[in-house]
Amino acid sequence: MRYAKDVSDVEEPEPSLASRLRLAVVRLNRRLRAQRTDSSVTLTQISALSCLYNWGPLTPGELAAKEGVQPPSMTRVIAALEEHGFVTRRPHPTDGRQAIVEVTDEGRRFVRAEVCARERWLDQRLAALDTEERAVLTRAAEIIDRMAGQ
Template sequence: MAKPSTDPAATRALALAGELRVLIGQLKRRLREEARAGDLTASQLSVLGRLEREGPATVTSLAQAESVRPQSMGATIAALEKIGLVRGEAHPTDGRQTLLSLTPACHAWIKVSRAAREDWLAHAIQAHLAPAEQKQLASAVKLLKRLVDQ
């Protein structure tokens, strides 16, 4: 086990990291509520997000990326196909596989969902933060971007 640091700066950074992790988790859950995801599971939302970011994929590649068995991913995809958010087409180079992509309805749902989350957050910022605090928040966002981009 590592010896606890006696460096005050390291102790402050560790405490800040813990607070930030918890706060980001709370913000993420609140934004998810505002998205009105309905009855979609976390796994289904994750797959939709991956297909949006990375483009069409096979069940096998999605299963690997999500660290689940292909059978489990197949069930997730079947549910998404049933509600019209995902569609499959023959793979262009391997006829044995199906290439999955988001439907136009899913793209529209994502757009509306994203707008709802951003609208809630914008209203919360305006309602609960003074103009000077909004500037502080903008500075904090720049710092967070630097952490992510490292």
């Protein structure tokens, strides 16, 4: 059921793309966070770990920038990942202020194994789509990442 709209309201006959995209993203994000595995690694930590996995060693500041969060937020994520043994921190060779965060072998194993397991829910949903729909989502992921990234 939808509320009747003014006859004069013709410039927006249905929810805008922004509205629909926002709702879709918020909803999917909630579902993704709700997928708890027994492991105590959170979605935010996985996201940062994947970033390090894909980009190689980074400083905390660089990692925060790539993830689009403020440096203080990343500090806690790195600390949790370090406690899990998934990343290590070593001093920067030339700049004593900075540090280098790097994925450990165990972290790489985790990315390749646990992460996939964690994404089982999403994988199942994606598997239920047809090829063309998956192609749409693949392109959408690129576009969204470009839009939100940086």
